[in-house]
Amino acid sequence: MSIITGDKAFFKGIGQVQFEGRESKNPLAFRWYEADRVVAGKPMKDWLRFACAYWHSFNGDGSDPFGGRTHFFPWDQSADPLQRAKDKMDAAFEFMTKINLPFYCFHDVDLIEHTNDIQENEKRMSFITDYAKQKQAASGIELLWGTANLFSHVRYMNGAATNPDFHVLTHGAAQVKAALDATIKLGGSNYVFWGGREGYMSLLNTDMKREQEHLAKFLHVAKDYGRAQGFTGTFLIEPKPCEPTKHQYDYDAATVIGFLEHFGLQNDFKLNLEVNHATLAGHTFQHEVQVAAQAGLLGSMDANRGDYQNGWDTDQFPTSVNELAETMLILLEAGGLNKGGINFDAKIRRNSTDPEDLFYAHIGGMDTFARALIVADAVLQQSDYKKLRQQRYQSFDSGAGADFEAGKLDLVALRDYAVANGEPAMISGKQELYENIINQYI
Ligand code: XLS
Ligand code: NI
Ligand code: NI
DSSP: OBTTTBTSOSSTTOOOOEEOOTTOOOTTEESSOOTTOEETTEEHHHHHOEEEEHIIIIIOOOOBTTBOOOOOOGGGOOSSHHHHHHHHHHHHHHHHHHHTOOEEEEEHHHHSOOOSOHHHHHHHHHHHHHHHHHHHHHHOOEEEEEEOOOSSSGGGTTOSTTOSSHHHHHHHHHHHHHHHHHHHHTTOSEEEEEOTTOEESOGGGOOHHHHHHHHHHHHHHHHHHHHHTTOOSEEEEEOOSSSSSSEESSOSHHHHHHHHHHTTOTTTEEEEEEHHHHHHTTSOHHHHHHHHHHTTOEEEEEEOBOOTTOOSOOOBOOOOHHHHHHHHHHHHHHTOOTTOOEEEOOOOOTTOOSHHHHHHHHHHHHHHHHHHHHHHHHHHHHSSHHHHHHHTTGGGSSHHHHHHHTTOOOHHHHHHHHHHHOSOOOOOOOHHHHHHHHHHTO
């Protein structure tokens, strides 16, 4: 028995997915993702640090509000919850190995089914993380981040850290403690907080200020515990404007940065940005990445896409090279994600029911990001993009503009400059030219 495939292979007939280049007609091959190809000074795999999201790939069952499951997994058959968890982990590591995904991410309840007994849950987490440790060692796959699911259980219907009932908050804390212990045990690089139901449905019954203070306290105690246990990784907040609540407190990157700074959390926490969440917030993903990058708080990414006609979190796999090339421009200029990565928080469609669909989905996502990275690097290296953008600001490079930037001009001096220099000339923003530059390198 191989430690990677367990005692049975779940994806029979699918071998190692290889890079075959643009001309390949093999649907189970990469056209762009070539892990060791050097782009902008380092291998692609180090820029991208792809991760598999356990929940969508191995727990998601295809159900939607209008119908039950359509995905029936061979790893989900055993009557014993511990065996089921091991089978699922065998399937996950087989999949990640075959497709060359170097990282994974989980919620506590994705790894192993939870009960209402905290101590039993802690035992289960310890059991399955022992197994995960072996699987990681055998495969070389690492944990990008762990997290706790504080939104599915009925007790969290009014939130977890922001629940008006203190007792519920303590159950959230118990789960976070166990999930942090698991993350540390497995050498996770980050620990994520996505505020599942941390928000409100109606302001009428909500003391928003008090709830936000509770959230900050909760994050502080979690961070203090993690640090005391030796966790040196990054804590990440994942912004999302709505869904499941009407208004989530971690609305978008700018809101979260303000929150972190207000409550003194900015030295331990960064942002995990998700494409579809940006869309829901009425932003582009590029905007969110730029906001985080310029604050020095760009931590990690959840890769997916929304649907331009639908207003919910559809979590489809990414396919737009244009959109991601613009994002990769920011990523490259920011120097990368450091210990963060790109987690495919995306699910195959309800009617994608063949085992290979999970492969097609990830191959598509990985290829799209890889291609976007190559395009962005070419734009930065070969085109006038940077020069053009820099030239737009040249009036600040010398003379009075530079004095203004240096804080040497007061309001009266600015007024006097305007008087002395008359009406400014019109300068084109050249948006279409910039858009064409991106397309030129695709
Ligand atoms: C849901 C979130 C969730 C987080 C992890 O919309 O994206 O999947 O990434 O809790
Ligand atoms: Ni996410
Ligand atoms: Ni999401």
